[in-house]
Amino acid sequence: MLSKKTKYGIKALVYIAKREREDPIQTSEIAKNENISLKFLESILLSLRKSGILASKKGKGGGYYLLKEPQEIKMTSVIRVLEGPIAMVPCVSLNYYEKCEDCPYESTCPVHALMIQVRDSTLKVFSENTLADMVSVKK
Amino acid sequence: MLSKKTKYGIKALVYIAKREREDPIQTSEIAKNENISLKFLESILLSLRKSGILASKKGKGGGYYLLKEPQEIKMTSVIRVLEGPIAMVPCVSLNYYEKCEDCPYESTCPVHALMIQVRDSTLKVFSENTLADMVSVKK
DNA sequence: TTTAAATCCTACTAATCTGCTAGGGTTTAA
DNA sequence: TTAAACCCTAGCAGATTAGTAGGATTTAAA
Numbered sequence: 079m080l081s082k083k084t085k086y087g088i089k090a091l092v093y094i095a096k097r098e099r100e101d102p103i104q105t106s107e108i109a110k111n112e113n114i115s116l117k118f119l120e121s122i123l124l125s126l127r128k129s130g131i132l133a134s135k136k137g138k139g140g141g142y143y144l145l146k147e148p149q150e151i152k153m154t155s156v157i158r159v160l161e162g163p164i165a166m167v168p169c170v171s172l173n174y175y176e177k178c179e180d181c182p183y184e185s186t187c188p189v190h191a192l193m194i195q196v197r198d199s200t201l202k203v204f205s206e207n208t209l210a211d212m213v214s215v216k217k
Numbered sequence: 218m219l220s221k222k223t224k225y226g227i228k229a230l231v232y233i234a235k236r237e238r239e240d241p242i243q244t245s246e247i248a249k250n251e252n253i254s255l256k257f258l259e260s261i262l263l264s265l266r267k268s269g270i271l272a273s274k275k276g277k278g279g280g281y282y283l284l285k286e287p288q289e290i291k292m293t294s295v296i297r298v299l300e301g302p303i304a305m306v307p308c309v310s311l312n313y314y315e316k317c318e319d320c321p322y323e324s325t326c327p328v329h330a331l332m333i334q335v336r337d338s339t340l341k342v343f344s345e346n347t348l349a350d351m352v353s354v355k356k
Numbered sequence: 357t358t359t360a361a362a363t364c365c366t367a368c369t370a371a372t373c374t375g376c377t378a379g380g381g382t383t384t385a386a
Numbered sequence: 387t388t389a390a391a392c393c394c395t396a397g398c399a400g401a402t403t404a405g406t407a408g409g410a411t412t413t414a415a416a
Contacts, residue, residue: 080305082404085328092327104362113319118405124364137413138361153331166219180252188231188351189224192292195346199338207334212327221375243391257376263393276384277390 084160095148102141129159149210223299234287241280268298288349304336
C-alpha cells in the first residue's frame with residue numbers, strides 16, 4: 079500500500095509545480111486546497127526539503143519552492159524520499175540491499191527472481207515519469 | 218513491502234510443485250526445509266487451500282497438494298490470496314476498488330495516473346509468471 | 357520595535373497490521 | 387487404539403502509520 083505520506087507529498091509537489099510564479103507557497107495554502115491535515119503536511123514538506131527536492135523560505139511571506147525544474151525531478155527520487163525503497167523485498171533493493179536470513183542462496187530463490195522483475199518494471203515507470211508529467215495529468 | 222506470509226507462501230508452493238509425486242506433502246516437511254515457523258506456515262497453507270490453490274488430505278499420511286498444474290497457476294492469483302490487492306492504492310484496484318475521500322476527481326489526480334501505470338506493469342509481471350516459472354529458477 | 361506569519365522541531369498517541377505463539381479439536385491410516 | 391496430520395480460534399508483542407500537541411525560531415511589514 080502507498081502511504082498517505084507519499085500520496086500527500088506527491089499532491090503537494092504537483093501543487094507547487096503547477097504555479098509558475100517564483101515566490102514560495104505556504105503549507106497552509108496547499109493543506110487547504112488538497113484536503114490535507116496541516117501539521118501532517120508540515121512534516122512531509124520538511125522531509126522533502128531535507129532531501130533536497132524542495133527549498134524553503136522562513137518567516138512571513140515564506141513557504142516552499144522547487145529547487146529544480148519539474149521535468150528534472152524524477153518520480154524515483156520522490157518515491158524514495160517519501161515511501162522508502164522501491165523494491166518489495168530488501169534482497170532485491172538497489173539502494174537498501176539486505177540479505178534474507180532464511181534464504182541460503184539468492185540465485186535459486188523463486189521470490190527473489192520474481193521480485194527482481196517487479197522491481198525493474200516499477201522502476202521503469204517511476205523513472206519515465208517526472209514531476210512535469212504529473213502536472214500535465216488531464217483527461 | 219512484501220509480507221513474510223506471501224514470501225513463505227510462494228516458497229511453500231514452489232516446494233510442493235517441485236515434487237513430481239502425487240502424494241500430499243506435510244506442512245512440517247516444508248517448514249523444516251524452508252526455515253518457516255510451523256504454526257505460521259499452517260495458517261498460510263490453510264488460506265491457500267481455502268482459496269482453491271491447494272487441496273489437502275487430512276489424517277495420517279495427509280498433507281497438501283496442488284489442484285492444478287504449476288503452469289496453470291498464475292502468480293496473480295497467488296499474490297492476491299496471500300498479499301491482497303496488487304494495486305498500491307484502492308482507487309486503481311481492479312478487484313478491490315474504492316474511491317478516495319480526499320480526491321474530488323480521479324481523472325485529474327496525479328497519484329491516480331501514476332499508480333495506474335505501476336499497477337499495469339506489476340500486473341504484467343505477475344500474469345506472465347506461473348508457478349512453473351518459479352520452479353524453474355536456477356542460475 | 358512590535359507583531360503576525362510562517363517554517364522548524366520534538367514528543368506523544370490511537371489505531372492498525374504483522375508475525376507469530378498457544379492450545380487444542382478433528383480426521384484418518386495403520 | 388494410537389499417532390500423525392490438518393483444522394480452527396484466540397491472543398499478543400512489536401512495528402508502523404497517520405496523525406496531534408505544543409511550542410521555538412525566523413522574518414517581513416506595520
